[in-house]
Amino acid sequence: MSAIAVSTTINGDEVEFLCQAEETLLDVLRERLGLTGAKEGCGTGDCGACSVMVDGRLVCACLVLGAEAEGRSIETIEGMANGDELHPLQTKFLEHAALQCGVCTPGFLVAAKALLDANPDPTEEEIRFWLAGNLCRCTGYDKIVRAVQDAAQELRGS
Amino acid sequence: MSFDAKYKAQDYNSVGTRPVRPDGVDKVTGRARYGADFNMPGQLVGRVLRSPHAHARIVSIDTSGAERLKGVKAVVTAADLPDLTNGDQTLFDILDNCMARSKAFYDGHAVAAVAAVDAKTAREALKRIEVEYEVLPHVIDVDEAVKPSAPVLRDDVFTGGVEPKPQTPSNIANRSEFGHGDVDEGFAEADVIVERSFRTEQTHQGYIEPHACVASMNPDGTADMWVCTQGHFVYRQNCADLLGLDVSKLRVTSSEIGGGFGGKTHVWMEPVALALSRKAGRPVKIVMSRNEVFRASGPTSATSIDVKIGAKKDGTITAAQATLRYSCGPYEDIWGEFGAKTSFACYGLKNVKSVGYEVLVNRPKAAAYRAPSAPMAAFAVESTIDELAQKIGLDSIEFRIKNAAKEGTRSSYGPVYGPIGIGPTLEAAQNHPHMKAPLGKNQGRGMACGFWFNFGGQTCTDLNIGSDGTATLAVGTVDVGGARASLSLVAAEELGIPYENVRAVVADTASLGYNDMTDGSRGTFSSSMATISAARNAVKVLRERAALTWDIPVEDVIWEDGCAKATDKKHGNLPPLTIADIAETAGKTGGPIAGHSELVADGAGVSFATHICDVEVDPETGATKILRYTVIQDAGKAVHPDYVEGQYQGGAAQGIGWALNEEYIYGEDGRLQNPGFLDYRIPVCSDLPMIDTQILEIPNPNHPYGVRGVGETSIVPPLAAIANAVSNAAGVRMTHIPMSPPRILAALEGESEG
Amino acid sequence: MAEVNLSAALAALADNERQIQIEAKDIRELFRKLEERYPGLEPVLKNDVAVAIDGVIYRDNWSKELPDDAEIFLMRRLTGG
Numbered sequence: 001m002s003a004i005a006v007s008t009t010i011n012g013d014e015v016e017f018l019c020q021a022e023e024t025l026l027d028v029l030r031e032r033l034g035l036t037g038a039k040e041g042c043g044t045g046d047c048g049a050c051s052v053m054v055d056g057r058l059v060c061a062c063l064v065l066g067a068e069a070e071g072r073s074i075e076t077i078e079g080m081a082n083g084d085e086l087h088p089l090q091t092k093f094l095e096h097a098a099l100q101c102g103v104c105t106p107g108f109l110v111a112a113k114a115l116l117d118a119n120p121d122p123t124e125e126e127i128r129f130w131l132a133g134n135l136c137r138c139t140g141y142d143k144i145v146r147a148v149q150d151a152a153q154e155l156r157g158s
Numbered sequence: 159m160s161f162d163a164k165y166k167a168q169d170y171n172s173v174g175t176r177p178v179r180p181d182g183v184d185k186v187t188g189r190a191r192y193g194a195d196f197n198m199p200g201q202l203v204g205r206v207l208r209s210p211h212a213h214a215r216i217v218s219i220d221t222s223g224a225e226r227l228k229g230v231k232a233v234v235t236a237a238d239l240p241d242l243t244n245g246d247q248t249l250f251d252i253l254d255n256c257m258a259r260s261k262a263f264y265d266g267h268a269v270a271a272v273a274a275v276d277a278k279t280a281r282e283a284l285k286r287i288e289v290e291y292e293v294l295p296h297v298i299d300v301d302e303a304v305k306p307s308a309p310v311l312r313d314d315v316f317t318g319g320v321e322p323k324p325q326t327p328s329n330i331a332n333r334s335e336f337g338h339g340d341v342d343e344g345f346a347e348a349d350v351i352v353e354r355s356f357r358t359e360q361t362h363q364g365y366i367e368p369h370a371c372v373a374s375m376n377p378d379g380t381a382d383m384w385v386c387t388q389g390h391f392v393y394r395q396n397c398a399d400l401l402g403l404d405v406s407k408l409r410v411t412s413s414e415i416g417g418g419f420g421g422k423t424h425v426w427m428e429p430v431a432l433a434l435s436r437k438a439g440r441p442v443k444i445v446m447s448r449n450e451v452f453r454a455s456g457p458t459s460a461t462s463i464d465v466k467i468g469a470k471k472d473g474t475i476t477a478a479q480a481t482l483r484y485s486c487g488p489y490e491d492i493w494g495e496f497g498a499k500t501s502f503a504c505y506g507l508k509n510v511k512s513v514g515y516e517v518l519v520n521r522p523k524a525a526a527y528r529a530p531s532a533p534m535a536a537f538a539v540e541s542t543i544d545e546l547a548q549k550i551g552l553d554s555i556e557f558r559i560k561n562a563a564k565e566g567t568r569s570s571y572g573p574v575y576g577p578i579g580i581g582p583t584l585e586a587a588q589n590h591p592h593m594k595a596p597l598g599k600n601q602g603r604g605m606a607c608g609f610w611f612n613f614g615g616q617t618c619t620d621l622n623i624g625s626d627g628t629a630t631l632a633v634g635t636v637d638v639g640g641a642r643a644s645l646s647l648v649a650a651e652e653l654g655i656p657y658e659n660v661r662a663v664v665a666d667t668a669s670l671g672y673n674d675m676t677d678g679s680r681g682t683f684s685s686s687m688a689t690i691s692a693a694r695n696a697v698k699v700l701r702e703r704a705a706l707t708w709d710i711p712v713e714d715v716i717w718e719d720g721c722a723k724a725t726d727k728k729h730g731n732l733p734p735l736t737i738a739d740i741a742e743t744a745g746k747t748g749g750p751i752a753g754h755s756e757l758v759a760d761g762a763g764v765s766f767a768t769h770i771c772d773v774e775v776d777p778e779t780g781a782t783k784i785l786r787y788t789v790i791q792d793a794g795k796a797v798h799p800d801y802v803e804g805q806y807q808g809g810a811a812q813g814i815g816w817a818l819n820e821e822y823i824y825g826e827d828g829r830l831q832n833p834g835f836l837d838y839r840i841p842v843c844s845d846l847p848m849i850d851t852q853i854l855e856i857p858n859p860n861h862p863y864g865v866r867g868v869g870e871t872s873i874v875p876p877l878a879a880i881a882n883a884v885s886n887a888a889g890v891r892m893t894h895i896p897m898s899p900p901r902i903l904a905a906l907e908g909e910s911e912g
Numbered sequence: 913m914a915e916v917n918l919s920a921a922l923a924a925l926a927d928n929e930r931q932i933q934i935e936a937k938d939i940r941e942l943f944r945k946l947e948e949r950y951p952g953l954e955p956v957l958k959n960d961v962a963v964a965i966d967g968v969i970y971r972d973n974w975s976k977e978l979p980d981d982a983e984i985f986l987m988r989r990l991t992g993g
Contacts, residue, residue: 020278036195037188039416041366042448046835049366077188090186094178097800100639100808102185103192103367103416128844135835137364137417138639139804140811141843319921335920363993420993492988499987526993572919573964573985611990615972678992760973860968870992 008069010035011079019066026050028066029076037077037106041135048134051107052076058114060133077106080113089113089151098147100138108134112148120156124149161691161757165857165864172650173863176800177657179643181414190414193370193386194445201372202231202273204434204444205280206427207287208454209262209269212296212520212828213309216262216269216289223286224272229279232438233287235270239433242402251489253400255523256429262291263311263488264520265829266453268427273434273442296520296828300485301462303329303519311488311518318490329518331490336498336571337479337511344477344509348468352546356538358877358895359821360460360485363527364812364840367416368451373431374441381408381435385428388418388636389675394667396425401432411666412636419812420526421456423677452833457822458527459484459493460519463538465501473552473560477509478502478570482535486516487523496531500874501539502570503609504580504766506563510570520828526677528809529610529870533816533877537895540606540878545891554605554882555588562607575764579792579856580607583768586852592770592788600777601785602887605770608874612867613678614759618671619688621649621696623751627720627738629653631692632665634673635685639808639869640801641676647797648686648863652693654720655737671756679867682797683858684759690862696753703747704735761860762867767791769810769875773883777906780899782818782884788850794858794866806872807849813876815841821896916942916984922961925952939963940974942984962989 003018010033019028026043029035029052041047043062050061053075054068080087089112092098099105108131115122115130122130127148128141136144184190221233236259243250258267270287274280295309302308308329316324319333345351371385381403387393390412398405415422427444434442446455464481480501484494498514547557562584563569565577587593587605597603620632631649635641642662650657674680697717704722705712714726721734744751772786789806796802819839823831832838857864877895885891890905916932923930927950934949936942942963947954962971964985970976971989978984 022278030194035188036191039192039367040194040445041368041416042835044448044834044836047366047448081187086183086186093186094182097176097179097640097804099182099185100801100804101365101367101415101417102181102190103414105185106188109186125844128846131843132845133842135366135840135842137366137419137812137840138808140807140841140849141846142807142849143800143804145843145848319924321924423991423993492990495988496990499990526991528993530991530993569967572917572987573967573969574983576967578967611969611992613969613971613990613992678990680992758972760970760976761968763968 009073023066025064026061049107051110092147092151096147098143104136172647193413196384198441201441203280204442207270209267213294214291218290220288224283229275230283232273298824331516334495334514339509341477341509345468347476349471351468353466356463358461358534361820362457363419363421365417368446370445372443373435375435383410386415388422392675400429409668449833461534465542480512483515485519497535499571500532501535504607506567528873532874537877544882580766587768601774602883604882606875606878610871612762614684614762615674617684617688618756619692621692621753627741628659631662634670635681636676644797648689679869683867687759688755691755692753765871767871769879771879775887780903790852792854795864803851806851809872817877817880926950
C-alpha cells in the first residue's frame with residue numbers, strides 16, 4: 001500500500017492529497033476531499049452524474065484516476081456559484097423547476113456550463129445532443145432544456 | 159381525528175403559484191446530501207457477495223478466509239439474520255431476499271456480506287468467502303415458468319385462489335379473478351371480435367441514485383440509520399422486525415432521495431448493514447453499485463397477456479376478457495392481481511372478466527414501479543381497443559368516449575364509480591390541436607387511456623410557529639419531487655403568510671408519529687391534508703392567544719390574512735395582531751405555538767389520463783423517433799403546477815423508454831446480461847421532444863382543496879399510446895414491448911412476407 | 913342494512929358468499945360483524961383489506977361511516993409505487 005501524492009487545483013484552490021493507484025477522481029473528490037456534489041450513478045461513465053471539468057474539458061470523474069489530477073485544474077459543481085451569487089444556469093434550473101429528485105442536477109449543470117462556454121447560442125437540438133451523456137429519470141428533460149435555453153439567453157444578454 | 163376533509167371551493171393566494179423550491183439551492187450547489195453523501199465516525203465499508211447462479215442450493219458457506227483477512231471487522235450470512243418473522247410470509251420473503259437462506263433464487267441474490275476498513279479490503283474479503291452451490295435448473299421466462307415441465311422454484315408454494323386446493327407445488331403462486339356479467343354471452347352478441355396476445359419485458363425503475371445507507375447499532379439496543387428511501391418509517395419497521403429491535407430505539411433519517419419510483423419502498427441491504435454493524439460494533443456504510451441495483455433491486459414484472467374484446471358495429475363493446483401472467487421473481491406478490499384489476503378500469507362494460515396469475519421465476523424480487531402493473535395491462539387492452547375501433551371504422555377517441563366509464567358505472571374490478579375523470583381527459587384529447595396536426599411519411603399518431611388507484615394513508619405532521627411569526631413544517635412523507643415546496647404553499651395558504659416564511663423539512667422517525675411512505679401518489683395528497691389540519695390547529699391556538707391578549711372571548715376573534723382580528727363592534731378599534739405579534743409574546747400567553755395533526759388520509763379517489771403521441775418509424779432500421787407527445791391528466795387541484803407537470807412529463811418519459819428500449823436481457827445461463835446504463839438504455843435528452851401537458855382540475859371531493867395524487871398515472875398510457883402510434887406509422891400491429899428496432903424490423907418483414 | 917360485496921378471494925374465506933347483508937354504522941362495526949359471522953376472514957380483515965364505499969377506496973379509516981344504501985365492496989389492500 002503505497003499512496004500516491006498528488007498536487008492539483010480544484011475550483012481555483014491548490015489542493016494536495018494522497019490516494020491509491022486504483023482510486024478514481026470521483027472517489028478522491030467524494031471520499032477524501034468531502035466534495036460530494038459529484039454523484040456516482042453508475043461508475044462506468046454512462047450517466048454523467050459525476051461530470052466535472054478537467055483542464056477545461058468535460059469528463060466523467062468516475063473514468064479518471066485520482067492520480068491523473070496531478071498538475072491539472074479541476075472544476076466541480078461546488079465551484080460554480082460565485083460566493084453567494086448563483087450562476088445563471090443554477091438560477092434558471094430553480095426557476096424552471098428543472099429538477100425533481102436533483103441527484104443528476106450537479107452533473108447537468110456542469111455539462112450545461114461547458115456547452116454554453118463553448119457555444120453561447122445553441123439550438124434545442126444542440127442542447128439535447130450535448131446533454132445526452134447525462135441521465136435524468138425524473139423530468140423527461142423538458143424543463144432542463146428550457147432552463148438551459150433561458151440561461152443561454154440571459155448570459156448572451158449580459 | 160375529527161378533521162373534515164371535504165372539498166370546499168375557495169380562492170387561493172399561495173396554492174397554484176410556482177415559487178422556487180426550498181431545497182433547491184442545496185441541490186444546484188451540490189450541498190444536498192443523498193444516501194451516499196453521509197458518513198459516520200469510525201465507519202466501515204460494507205459489501206455484499208451475490209450469487210452468480212440463477213437458481214442454486216446453498217450447500218455451505220465458509221467465511222473463515224474472509225474473517226482472517228486483516229481489516230475485516232465482520233462477516234455475515236443468513237445465520238446472522240435469523241428468522242424472527244413469526245409466520246409472516248411477506249416479511250419472511252423480504253428477509254430471504256435481503257440474504258438468501260437455503261437457496262439462491264436469482265443472479266445477484268445476496269448470500270453473504272462483509273464490513274471492512276476500506277473498500278479494497280472489503281472487495282478482497284468477498285473473494286475469500288467460499289460458497290458451495292448445487293446449481294439447479296432455472297426458469298426466466300414467464301410463459302415457460304407456467305408450463306408443467308418448468309423447474310419449480312419453491313416446494314412450499316401451491317397455487318392459491320383455485321378450488322380444489324392443488325396438491326403439488328407450482329410456479330403459479332396465485333390466481334385472481336375480477337369482472338361481472340357473462341363474457342360468453344357478450345361475445346355472442348358481438349359483430350367484431352379482436353383477440354391478441356401481448357408480451358412486455360422486465361424493466362427497472364432506473365433511479366439515478368443507487369441504494370445507499372449508513373447503519374449504526376449500539377450494544378444498548380439503540381440504533382441509527384441514514385438511508386435513501388421512499389418511506390423511512392416503513393424501513394424502520396422492516397428493519398426492527400427483521401433484527402428484533404424495539405421500533406422506537408431505531409431512528410431512521412431519510413436522506414435526500416435520488417429517485418425511487420417504487421424501487422425504494424421496501425428494504426434491500428439495510429438490514430444487512432445493521433447486522434454487520436451489530437457484529438462489528440461500528441457504523442457500516444453500504445452503497446450498491448449500478449450492477450447490483452440492476453441485478454438485485456427493483457425491477458417490475460415481465461408479462462404475457464391475452465386480450466379478447468368484442469363490439470357491435472355501432473361501437474358498443476359487448477364483452478372484454480383478459481388473462482394476465484405477471485412475473486414476481488421468486489416470491490409471491492400481487493402484480494398479476496393489479497394487472498387484472500386495472501386492465502379494463504377505463505370502460506363501462508356489461509360483460510367483463512380478467513384473470514391474473516402471479517408467476518414465480520428466477521429473476522429478482524419484483525418491486526412496485528409507478529402505478530405498478532397497470533402500464534402492461536393498458537398496453538394490451540388499449541392496443542386491442544384501437545384495433546377494434548379500426549375494424550369497426552370508428553375514430554379511436556370516439557370509440558373510447560362511447561365506452562368510457564362514467565359515474566354509476568360498475569368498474570371491472572368491482573365497485574361502482576362515483577364522479578370520475580376519464581371522460582374529461584378524452585374530450586380534452588379530442589379537442590387538442592395535437593389531434594389535428596398533419597403527419598408526414600412513415601409517421602403515425604396513437605393515443606391511449608390509463609387508470610390508476612391512488613392512495614392516502616397514515617400521516618403525521620407538525621407545524622411550529624417561530625418567535626418571529628415564521629413557521630417550520632415537519633412532515634414524515636419523503637419528498638421525492640418537490641413536495642416540500644407544495645406543502646410550504648399549503649401552510650402559507652392556511653396561515654395567511656408568505657411562502658418564504660415557511661420552512662418545510664422531512665423529519666426523522668424519532669421526531670414524528672408514523673407515516674406511510676411516499677407511494678401510491680399519496681405524498682402531496684395526504685401530507686397536504688395533514689398540513690392543512692395542523693395549520694388550522696395552530697390558527698386555533700393563535701386566536702386563543704390573541705383573545706387572551708385582548709381579554710375578549712375567543713369566539714370574537716377571526717383569523718384573516720395572517721392576522722387575528724376582533725370581529726364584534728364592542729371591541730372598538732382593536733388593531734389586528736399579526737402572527738409575528740402573537741408569536742413574540744407567546745412565552746407570556748401560554749408558551750410555544752404549534753399545530754399538530756395525525757390522520758388517515760383516505761378517499762384519494764381513482765385517477766385517469768389520456769396521452770397522445772406522434773412517432774416516425776424508419777423502415778430501414780426499425781428505429782422509432784418520438785416527434786410529439788401530449789399528456790392530459792386530472793390533478794384535482796395543482797398545488798405547485800411546475801411539479802405536477804414534472805410528474806406528467808417524467809412518467810411519460812419513463813413510459814417511452816419502456817415502450818421503445820428498456821428490457822432485462824438474460825442469457826441461457828440465467829444471468830442478466832445488461833446490468834448497466836450502457837446496455838440497459840433509458841431515454842436520453844436527444845431521444846425526446848418537449849412533452850406537452852394539460853392539467854385538468856376536477857376537484858377531489860375528499861380533500862379540502864380538491865387535490866388528487868398525480869405521481870403514477872402518467873406512466874400508464876405511454877406503452878399503449880406509442881404502440882398504437884407505431885402500428886399506425888408502420889402498418890403492423892406491435893404486440894411485444896419494447897418495440898426495439900429489431901422487433902419492428904421483424905414485424906415489417908413478417909408483414910411483407912405475409 | 914348494507915349490502916357488502918366480496919371479491920372472489922375474500923368470498924373463499926366466507927363460505928363462498930359474494931354478497932352479504934349487514935347492519936353496520938362504520939367500517940369498524942362492519943369488520944367486527946363479518947369476523948363474528950365468518951371467523952376465516954379475521955386475519956385478512958386486520959391488515960389486508962380495503963373497503964370501497966360508493967366507488968371510493970378506504971384502506972385505513974375504519975371510522976368511515978357507511979351511508980344508507982351505500983355500495984360496499986371489500987377488496988385486497990393495494991400498494992403503489
